[in-house]
Amino acid sequence: MNADTQHLFDQTILFIAGYGTVVFIFSLFLTAPFGKFYTNNWSWSIKVPGKPGWLFFESIPWIVYPLSFFAQTDTPSTPALLLLFLWQAHYLHRSLIYTYFAPSMAPMSLLITVGGAVVFNVANGFVNGTAAALTDEKRLFEWQFWIGVIVFAVGMSINVSADYHLFSLRQQKADGDKPKQRYFIPRKGMFVYVSAANYFGEILEWAGYAIASGNIAPCFCSSQWRISFLADYLNTDVSSVTQFIEDFNNSYEHKHKAFEDNFWATKMNLAGCSSDELTRTKNELDAFLGDAQMLSKVQTLLQRPDLSVEEAKTLRIFERTFKCYIITDADGVRMREDLNRLEAKLAEHRRAFKLGYFHPDSNVFVEASSVQLRSIMRTSDNEALRKACWDGMRSIGPFIAPEFVEIVKLRNKLARSLGFECFYDMKVTAAEGFGKKTLFPILEKLLARAKDIQNKALETLAKEKGADALKGWNRGFALAGDLSALQDPYFPFETAVNAWARSFAALGITYAGATMRLDLCDRKGKYSNGFCHWPQPAWVSTTKGWVPSQANFTSLATPGQVGSGHTALVTLMHEGGHAAHFANVTQPSPLFSQERAPTSIPYAENQSMFLDSLVGDAAWLARYAVSKDGKVMPWDLIEREIRSLHPYKVFDLTAMLAVPFYEQRLYEMPEDKLTVAALIELADQVELEVQGGLSGRPLLAVPHPLTDESAAYYHGYVLADMAVHQTRKHFIKKYGYLVDNPEIGKDLKNIYWQPGNSRMFLDLVHEMTGSELSGDAWIEMLEQDVDALVAEEKKEYEEAIAKGPKYGTKDSVDLDMRVILVHGDEVISDSSALKGGLTEACEKFEQWIGVNFHGQK
Ligand SMILES: [Zn+2]
Incomplete structure (x- = not known):
């Protein structure tokens, strides 16, 4: 050397x-x-x-x-x-x-x-x-x-x-x-x-x-x-990491299921249900998701150099989930507690608030819920009454504003202390994995293109129904027609489950061994809101192998009431779509397939909204909108619907967009400018700018911004709808048709469903459709000329009539799922206990409806 x-x-x-x-x-x-x-x-x-x-x-x-x-x-x-x-x-x-x-x-x-x-x-x-x-x-x-x-x-x-x-x-x-x-x-x-x-x-x-x-x-x-x-x-x-992951998964699964089982029992008012048990299991689940020590352990394990791809992915979903529920900073914890208190107080005041209208004839105050107010505005031919109801809706804003201003300020303070630009930025980042800077350019582009279409629609509406039709209290009435009553016979309530099952089977959708419990009809003591929850998330355990999902689904149908059949169908297609999605997530932890954060809202809604969108297609209606005596919905009812609704569909889009734009500007307001008056004024300003006039559903009457879990959340619906249109366009380009196409179930499962929340929504849309998420397909649909659309749908309708549905009402369909139809504690039918499976379970349900609601023997 x-x-x-x-x-x-x-x-x-x-x-x-x-x-x-x-x-x-x-x-x-x-x-x-x-x-x-x-x-x-x-x-x-x-x-x-x-x-x-x-x-x-x-x-x-x-x-x-x-x-x-x-x-x-x-x-x-x-x-x-x-x-x-x-x-x-x-x-x-x-x-x-x-x-x-x-x-x-x-x-x-x-x-x-x-x-x-x-x-x-x-x-x-x-x-x-x-x-x-x-x-x-x-x-x-x-x-x-x-x-x-x-x-x-x-x-x-x-x-x-x-x-x-x-x-x-x-x-x-x-x-x-x-x-x-x-x-x-x-x-x-x-x-x-x-x-x-x-x-x-x-x-x-x-x-x-x-x-x-x-x-x-x-x-x-x-x-x-x-x-x-x-x-x-x-x-x-x-x-080992593997053992840690397995133990963690099992604990989560156990706590999640214990809570959800109690949730279902109390909401359905089942025998022996206990609200104490519900509280206990809820607290246990919250404590599990809020365990900061566990988070730091997961983060430590993530440093190991020898993790497999699967282990690293699983540990990362643990970390992401914890981060949605844990604030480690002491100031942050205090602010969070203050916020919970403020929000609870506002919710209590809002519940106690006497909503209603002053009757124009007597000037007497009439109490009415917001659903009732909007229903009167849609159906009453008395303009003064509609105006009174609209004023009632607008009285919510000034009532909630003083408390809401304080909440907005504190939310921003909390978000900024955690390093975010504002509360909106914090929320969207946690839920979607991208910030405000990615979100709003997408929405702005959509709005810019929708505005031209909206201006045209407003012009047409004014020309056809008079300039007054544009007023907030008149728009809904001007657009509503008698169509739902005319279409009602083609959506019988009792065959809704059967139509949903056949239509999903024809799409090649299967549920990987899942169990679904359906409690569809209203009854005394039942919770007054429909929902779908998953007591058992699907996942792949290292010791138990494949764990199929269990879904509980409830709606408040009153068979026989006009519109109940249509509502039931759309709801089944929607919630059945959520259930199919979550049943097919094949990931190594239940955290990938549960519905709460960090599962992205537009990701989840894209699946269900895509599937329920089929109910609007002539090709679907020609196959499944069939009356009790076997008559298919006639073409002229479909054509009337297209002609009366299509030119104004853009209003739904801008009404949806108004909410995120309002919240964005609210959270961006400098603190010294954020006053009660400014908050109310901003709402009107956004309605005028985005919706082209004061809205029939005033922004401050939308409940979402008030509570933490749904604040800065509404963009999720917009993104989901964009993805639905983009996905539909992609499938039509790829296969030429949607309804009864078994390739679609396969593609949904392989690309959208199996990854669960392990992959980001925008990436999945890109992978499925080959392009970035954009509003192009939605805008194209809105821009389509009515006559062209009518011609296109008519062709689809005639082809579908000639072909018929893939499965007839008596054919046995296999969704690889056990369906249990219940009414509270009563089991109406259980497909696993019947020779004829799901088809027979649907038949028994039809009979049960006949006996219990139509007085049949
Ligand atoms: Zn949904």
């Missing part, structure tokens, strides 16, 4: 020793804060794909070592060559063979893992290659040399066999039939043994190499790196 090399050699040894010590201490004491740092700051988490990253930095030693080695000598001794051989054996295996056989490797952080490893590996290869080259021939005859070689060989065989055992445990995901087993633990504790053996083997290897070479300094430095990994393990968690 010449003097320069000697100098570099010594410096490098010092460097590695220092570097190794720093890493060692870092991993011993700083794992938790490091975890927080890592996930909150993007610059630390630029990711490189696992396999190429690993291949790259583990290849450096087998390149640098021989270069340094042959720089020292052209005629190496036999023991030097043997040391070279040992080194190359380890690193060629580690870089090429290990990477090739590893089933998957999680992406790694560029700066920390790859950057750090490159520096270390260059230094390590250089000092060890240089030292080994100078080994004397005499070393071959010393016993230490051979002891070292044997220890190295034993260490490497332990290390390598542990690696492959670990792979085989993970590899099992590739076997088996449908919902795949993602990873697997045959025995508790096995994994602990294996991953410890892995590291033990490697440390033994380098101890052997040190003994054989006699170059203690360079070898000691090299092992420090490995020892620091081991320390990391001892510090974080001795048991």
Whole structure:
């Protein structure tokens, strides 16, 4: 070794020793804060794909070592060559063979893992290659040399066999039939043994190499790196990640189900239900989702360098979920508590508020709910009465404004303390994974294009019904017709379940073994709002295998009432769509397939709204809108609907858009300008700008902005509707038709449904349709000429009449699902207990409706 090399050699040894010590201490004491740092700051988490990253930095030693080695000598001794051989054996295996056989490797952080490893590996290869080259021939005859070689060989065989055992445990995901087993633990504790053996083997290897070479300094430095990994393990968690994930999943599943079962029992007013149990299980679930210690443990585990792709993905959904429910900062916690109090108070006041109108004839105040007010505005031919109801709706704003202003201010303060621009930014980021800066340009583009169409629609409406028709209290009445009464016979309530089941089966939709409980009819003591919940989320357990979902669905139908059949059908198509979506999520944790945050609202609604949109298609109506005596809805009723509604569909779009634009501007108002008067004035201003006039449903009467879970949320409906139109357009382009097309169920399942919330909504829309989410398809639909649309739909209608539905009413359809139709505690029919399955269950339901609602025997 010449003097320069000697100098570099010594410096490098010092460097590695220092570097190794720093890493060692870092991993011993700083794992938790490091975890927080890592996930909150993007610059630390630029990711490189696992396999190429690993291949790259583990290849450096087998390149640098021989270069340094042959720089020292052209005629190496036999023991030097043997040391070279040992080194190359380890690193060629580690870089090429290990990477090739590893089933998957999680992406790694560029700066920390790859950057750090490159520096270390260059230094390590250089000092060890240089030292080994100078080994004397005499070393071959010393016993230490051979002891070292044997220890190295034993260490490497332990290390390598542990690696492959670990792979085989993970590899099992590739076997088996449908919902795949993602990873697997045959025995508790096995994994602990294996991953410890892995590291033990490697440390033994380098101890052997040190003994054989006699170059203690360079070898000691090299092992420090490995020892620091081991320390990391001892510090974080001795048991395996896989076991942790499985335990976590099971606890969540258990707590989620306990709460949801009680939720259903109390809301349906079942025998033996207990609101104390409901509160207890709710608190347990809340405590589980709010456990900050668990969050920090998950973040620590996320640092481990040996996570598989599946493990990293699962830990990340744990982290994302916790972050939706946990605020760790003490000030933040206080603000959150204050907000909860303020919101509860406002809700209480709002409930106690006497809503209603002053009757124009008597000037007597009549109490009425907002649903009743809007219904009068739609149906009464007395304009003075409609105006009175509209004034009633507008009285909500000034009532809630003083308390709402304080809530808006505090929400913003909380969001800003957590590093967000404003409350809206915080909410959208948590729910969608993208901020306000991504969201609003999408909405603004949509609005800009909708405005022209809206202006035209307003003009047409004024021309046809008079300028007064544009007033807030007149618009709804001017647009409402008698169509729903005329169409009613073609949507019989009692066959709605059958029509939904046949239509979904014809789309190739299946439910992967799910169970769905339907309680459709109104009764005394039943909760006064329809909903669909999932007591059992679908997931793939490492021990139990595929766990199918269970859904509970309720509506408040009164069979026989005009419109009840249509409502039931649309609701079944919608909620049945949600249920199909969540039943087909095949991910390694129930957190991927539950309906609460971080599941994106537009992602969930896109599925259900796409499927319920079919009920508006002539091709669907010609097959499934059939009266009790077997008559199909006639074409002229469909044509009337298109002609009377299509030109004004743009109003639905702008009414939807007004809410997010109002909330955006509200949360962007400077605090000193945010007064009660400003809040009310802004609402009118946004209505005028966005909807082209004061709205029939005043913005301040929309309840969503008032409560935390639905505030800054309404854009979700807009994005979902954009995605629905884009998805419809994509399928029509790809297949030519939608209704009864079995390819559509397959595509929905493979692209939209299986990933659950593991993938982002915008990415999924892009993957399905091949383009970025945009309002283009929606706008195209709105811009379509009525005559052209009528001609198109007529053709679809005639073709559908000629073809008929894929399954007749008596055909047996298999949705791979158990359907239980109930009425409170009474089980009407259960498809799993009947020979004729779902078809027979539907028949029994029809009979039951006949007996209970139409006085049949
Ligand atoms: Zn929905």
